[in-house]
Amino acid sequence: MPRYRLLSNNELKHFEKEFIEFLVVNGIQPDLWQRMKEENSNEVEKIVELFSEVIFENIARKTRYLAYINSSQLFVFNFEKDKGYLLIVETDSSPMPTCRSGNEILQYIQNHEENLLITFQEKDYIESREEEVFRMMQSCMLINSNVYDTLFKIYNARSGT
Incomplete structure (x- = not known):
């Protein structure tokens, strides 16, 4: 079960640069990402969930x-x-x-x-x-x-x- 909620589409757009870097670091090139979005929505949701967790963890860590x-x-x-x-x-x-x-x-x-x-x-x-x-x-x-x-x-x- 995720520790944090999923980023909304607007929030994902805001973090687009970071999301692209996240995909690359995790070995997911643009063509593979496009194919995943078309063919495997469960895998896409897992990746967005992981990215959301990274973002919210960083925000919470910095919040005092x-x-x-x-x-x-x-x-x-x-x-x-x-x-x-x-x-x-x-x-x-x-x-x-x-x-x-x-x-x-x-x-x-x-x-x-x-x-x-x-x-x-x-x-x-x-x-x-x-x-x-x-x-x-x-x-x-x-x-x-x-x-x-x-x-x-x-x-x-x-x-x-």
Whole structure:
């Protein structure tokens, strides 16, 4: 059973150069690939599945920070090598905004810092780190370290650690 989902046709088009390199590295020349597509859909699906796994594994390996927002909470994840960390942000003044980027989240934090309740959790990975990151990526947005670092500084200042 695959660890990750198959890339969509659009995603495959985006990674066309990498896919061609993947085929060549695996000894599949363009004429053979064309013949396989016409004659052996099961083999083609297996190759796309393997390529999808390589792509998603690399993306998950490089991903360190994710954020998820609902109407009342912001969850900011930091995926380290051996453990995951989570900052949960709640507000008592207004609903969480619909942020589309890390910069929008930072702006919200800076404008509402005094009304934010921040809690911290850590957790060992149950699955592999990459599988947990991938699962979270399906519903979260990618962010950089600024959001996590800003919230962690506020949390530390308030908790005295």
